[in-house]
Amino acid sequence: MAIFSRSGVRLWSLLKKTSRLCYASQHTAVDSSQYVTAGCPEPNGPSLQTSVPGPESQRLIQELDKIQNTGSIQFFVDYAKSQGNYIADVDGNVMLDIFTQIASIPIGYNHPNLLDVMSQPENLSTFINRPALAVFPPKDWVQRLKSALLSVAPPGMHQVQTMACGACSIEHGQKAMFITYQRKKRGGMPPSQEELSSCLSNLKPGCPDLTVLSFSGAFHGRTMGALAVTHSKWIHKLDFPTPDWPMATFPKLKYPLHENERENMEIENRSLDEVRDKIEEYNRRGRPVVGCCIEPIQAEGGDNFASPRFFQELQKICKENEVVLLIDEVQTGCGSTGKFWAHEHFNLPESPDIVAFSKKMLTGGFYYKDDLRPKEAFRIFNTWVGDSSKVLLLEAVINTIKEYNLLDNVKDTGKYLKDGLHEMEKKFPHCVSNVRGLGTFCSVDFPDGLFRDNILNKLRSRGVHAGACGDRSMRFRPTLVFQKHHADIFMDAFEKTLQENQ
Ligand SMILES: Cc1ncc(COP(=O)(O)O)c(C=O)c1O
DSSP: OTTOOHHHHHHHHHHHHHHHHHHHHHHHHHGGGOEEETTEEEOSSOBOSSOSSOHHHHHHHHHHHTTSOOTTOOOOBOTTTOBBTEEEBTTSOEEEESSHHHHTOSSOBTOHHHHHHHHOGGGHHHHHOOOOTTTSOOTTHHHHHHHTTGGGOOTTOOEEEEESSHHHHHHHHHHHHHHHHHHHHHTTOOOOHHHHHHGGGTOTTTSOOOEEEEETTOOOOSSHHHHHTOOSOHHHHTTOOOOOOOEEOOOOOOSSGGGSHHHHHHHHHHHHHHHHHHHHHHHHTTOOEEEEEEOSEEOTTTOEEOOHHHHHHHHHHHHHTTOEEEEEOTTTOSSTTSSSSGGGGGOOSSOOSEEEEOGGGSSEEEEEOGGGSOSSTTSSOOSSSSOHHHHHHHHHHHHHHHHTTHHHHHHHHHHHHHHHHHHHHHHOTTTOEEEEEETTEEEEEOSSHHHHHHHHHHHHHTTEEOEEETTTEEEOOOOTTOOHHHHHHHHHHHHHHHHHHO
């Protein structure tokens, strides 16, 4: 095999050893009382040896702090020992993980189907040699894109661009909007000399005043274009210059939905009116709105939902005004709402114009409609434009989702989880409110952020690692292999914690 140079052989045997080690550690850790969740062995429950972060985590945090800011670090992880729905830390604690690396572990830690990809000799070169994909793609790249990304493309979308992360997927999606708008405006003529020279000095007409509409509470990432459409927390925005782009109010629905239908419809209508007004205002001011970015469920901003009707109307407004609709599925995509893409719940008459993804998809990127495809090379471009090894792993993820009907699992477990949360809401009405969710993409609110943070800490001391979002919400972002018995473990810890804190 040509790929096995001398160093290649060494790496290959190291890899084989590593994956044997992973399996070995799994078996010693779980042994007799082992569950197998969608093909993935895992412990039968959390087990804690120390408080979290434990002494070894704290030592490592101190070490790291000499090199960088460690304020965001919760604990150090032993990834070789983490299995399925359980995350293991360096102090020997094993926790049920319903936050999963900020919503980005699709089928559990160390799933055998992913380890299998790593152990195939023919895949080795993909992991070692990271290609500049837009210039020197590997020989199997077309087939990989088809069998992984295009096999789950939203209907009507046949073009895909890989990217490294969520923010740069949004950022390049925005570029596709601008390029397309200017191309149409030029009516097929090439750019003028003035455009070509002025753009180098950040001046008009080469750098036109085009804008993208977004929503209050939105989170689309931290790079400058993505940040311009992000409005969730000051920590992301403070001190950074951002362009004058329009923002409309995202509807803040009242729960329970069935008791507030009329009011919620009015809230959504006001938001849609604002979208129309902002488009009209910015167009009039010579800052045309060419795109609209929206999450199907606002995640970081506090798990804010809007109705299918809202999204249908929004798409209609975008079409009427020739505004490109970008749906940001970075956090919602890849099955956690019970459909592969969250926007599939909206029954849109046609697909959005751009759908961005990352997190559980393992690679960043975006799908787009044919007319958003740039005509020139190098316009949507960077060195790597993604990572082919992640696409290889994604293929195994998609096959596993199909093999174990994981979307059905998410629907069943999600309903079970939500029913349990409603029970908690009834039992502890002063603590828990606004239960909401699609699939296992669920959340609840607490009276305030301090209360919420205290609950999260207490849950962790009971072996459940959960995450926050918005000002006072707890979000559920488990793997797609999260099942009812995991929900029971969570609910038991949650109930005990609420009893102590009511
Ligand atoms: C909806 C959404 N869009 C974009 C991003 C940015 O992704 P990344 O952190 O990979 O840049 C995130 C990250 O949390 C997100 O939730």
